[in-house]
Amino acid sequence: MPPSDLGLKPRLGYTESRLVRAAERRKDADALKAMIADPASGVYVIANEMIVLKSGSPNEVLFSFPEAQALAPLDEAVFLGLDGRDPRFGVGIASDAAAALKERSGFLVTDLRTIAVQGLVAAEHLPPIAEAKAVLHWHSRRRFCSNCGAATQSVEAGWRRDCPQCKAQHFPRTDPVVIMLAIDGDECLLGRSPRFVPGMWSCLAGFIEPGEAVEDAVRRETLEEAGVTCGRVRYLASQPWPFPSSLMIGCYAEATSRDIVVDTEELEGARWFSKDELVRMLGRRHEQGLTTPPPVAIAHHIIRSFVEGEIGFG
Numbered sequence: 001m002p003p004s005d006l007g008l009k010p011r012l013g014y015t016e017s018r019l020v021r022a023a024e025r026r027k028d029a030d031a032l033k034a035m036i037a038d039p040a041s042g043v044y045v046i047a048n049e050m051i052v053l054k055s056g057s058p059n060e061v062l063f064s065f066p067e068a069q070a071l072a073p074l075d076e077a078v079f080l081g082l083d084g085r086d087p088r089f090g091v092g093i094a095s096d097a098a099a100a101l102k103e104r105s106g107f108l109v110t111d112l113r114t115i116a117v118q119g120l121v122a123a124e125h126l127p128p129i130a131e132a133k134a135v136l137h138w139h140s141r142r143r144f145c146s147n148c149g150a151a152t153q154s155v156e157a158g159w160r161r162d163c164p165q166c167k168a169q170h171f172p173r174t175d176p177v178v179i180m181l182a183i184d185g186d187e188c189l190l191g192r193s194p195r196f197v198p199g200m201w202s203c204l205a206g207f208i209e210p211g212e213a214v215e216d217a218v219r220r221e222t223l224e225e226a227g228v229t230c231g232r233v234r235y236l237a238s239q240p241w242p243f244p245s246s247l248m249i250g251c252y253a254e255a256t257s258r259d260i261v262v263d264t265e266e267l268e269g270a271r272w273f274s275k276d277e278l279v280r281m282l283g284r285r286h287e288q289g290l291t292t293p294p295p296v297a298i299a300h301h302i303i304r305s306f307v308e309g310e311i312g313f314g
């Protein structure tokens with residue numbers, strides 16, 4: 001295997017947050033009031049899938065509280081944590097308010113995938129934006145109690161919703177997803193979803209079901225989507241994926257069969273790739289234009305770890 005000459009490893013998107021979540025402040029009404037009034041506080045402004053930026057070079061993503069309040073009525077606010085001593089919040093605004101800002105000069109309103117892939121803000125902002133986006137999305141879908149139907153209220157700085165009627169407490173949810181690379185010697189299994197950009201191939205992935213271990217989900221999804229059986233399963237790394245609230249659990253698995261039967265409901269193709277071919281895909285110099293997902297995604301890191309010999313079953 002030649003050296004991969006892929007350069008330094010890129011940072012995995014949405015991970016290694018600089019924020020200390022300082023959860024003890026969530027219940028402290030006086031501390032919250034003081035932080036909201038603190039001129040050092042910074043606010044991420046989010047409307048569902050869209051993030052509001054101040055356009056410039058570089059773009060700015062943090063607003064002060066008075067600036068955010070001047071943009072649009074704020075639906076919800078979530079205390080995200082502290083960057084050093086500076087409080088960070090996420091606030092939600094309505095989609096039509098964000099659409100109006102998009103037409104105004106001085107603002108750039110776009111989705112988080114675009115921001116992450118194109119590097120429209122400094123990388124340090126991606127984890128807190130992911131945190132804010134996931135919690136604000138949860139708020140937008142939990143306005144009413146799932147137990148009794150009454151309107152719920154945000155409490156604890158946006159980290160819980162309480163039902164005044166039946167007293168149920170509702171907490172933000174995270175949906176675990178396995179994303180895995182089945183390996184057979186120097187080859188691994190990738191699939192192509194019809195939703196992917198042309199030419200891109202990636203790891204197989206799927207939601208973990210209730211009552212299922214991570215390892216069992218890896219084996220089940222690989223068998224369901226590609227007809228390949230797997231034995232040993234190892235964990236590599238994880239990544240929050242706020243579309244809307246997943247946690248990607250990156251694994252690799254020892255393939256114990258070779259023949260592929262594609263589930264055409266999920267995938268338009270699946271096949272084995274050699275390390276040589278993967279190097280050209282990672283480096284964007286494949287003769288047929290085939291690519292892997294971009295460095296912001298965990299699939300890129302799993303595939304690269306395989307190519308560089310860091311994972312495998314000897």
Ligand SMILES: [Zn+2]
Nearest residue numbers: 145148163166
């Ligand atoms: Zn209730």
